[in-house]
Amino acid sequence: DQQVKQNSPSLSVQEGRISILNCDYTNSMFDYFLWYKKYPAEGPTFLISISSIKDKNEDGRFTVFLNKSAKHLSLHIVPSQPGDSAVYFCAASAFTQGAQKLVFGQGTRLTINP
Amino acid sequence: EPEVTQTPSHQVTQMGQEVILRCVPISNHxxxxWYRxxxxxxxxFLVxxxxxxxxxxxEIFDDQFSVERPDGSNFTLKIRSTKLEDSAMYFCASSEAGGGENYGYTFGSGTRLTVV
Known part of the structure; x- marks a missing residue:
């Protein structure tokens, strides 16, 4: 089941530059997309989300772009900071049966180099 | 900031034993x-x-798994007879609503289950 895919297992970016993390999905029924950040031995921490009716959502240094026709979304972090080093998961949801199940991608390990 | 609390942080159990993983979701959620x-x-996603x-x-959530909300605050995951392949990090999460962009879907820090 590969409904949500993050094709880059790792990404290395210099501090101060832009980090761009990508995610593709196959299920056109997904209505919300979320990005989570995860440190080792911790749970996923919510970063930002976007509804399928929008194409952009911005929160501080984080911006998520959604291209529905391409079934692609991306997370932009600018400027990147050392504390951004973590694993980033893309997740998608479709409202069914009274609760919002999340389908996760495999994650991308982001390393910010000083 | 409100948190989802999970206990224990690490559980080691023998194959075939029952385990109960505990979670206290955010109070107004x-x-x-449960995810793993x-x-x-x-x-x-489990349940x-x-x-x-x-x-x-x-499909992972077979007859060996069950969940319960025994009181107004706890949410538990029980695995009746653990198998080696149940070894994983188990995350509890809660949300305010079933839909909407800002429904506050929040995860706990997880319980690392090791079956030996």
Whole structure:
């Protein structure tokens, strides 16, 4: 089941530059997309989300772009900071049966180099 | 900031034993979930729970698994007879609502279950 895919297992970016993390999905029924950040031995921490009716959502240094026709979304972090080093998961949801199940991608390990 | 609390942080159990993983969701949340992550793999949905019953469960959530909200605050996952392949990080999550962009889907720090 590969409904949500993050094709880059790792990404290395210099501090101060832009980090761009990508995610593709196959299920056109997904209505919300979320990005989570995860440190080792911790749970996923919510970063930002976007509804399928929008194409952009911005929160501080984080911006998520959604291209529905391409079934692609991306997370932009600018400027990147050392504390951004973590694993980033893309997740998608479709409202069914009274609760919002999340389908996760495999994650991308982001390393910010000083 | 409100948190989802999970206990224990690490549980080691013998194969065939029953384990109960405990979670205290955020107090005003109405929807509760369990996910798991096997080492090196993606986070996978197990079950969702609303209004004192299971809303949806995945193929992983077979008869060996059960969930319960025994009182107004705790949400538990029970594995009746653990197998080696149940070894994973188990995450509890809760959300305010079943839909909407800002429904506050929040995860706990996880319980690392090791079956030996």
């Amino acid at each position: 109405l929807y509760f979930y 992550q096997i080492l090196g793999q993606k986070v996978e 969702s729970f609303y209004n004192n019953e299971i809303s949806e469960k995945s």
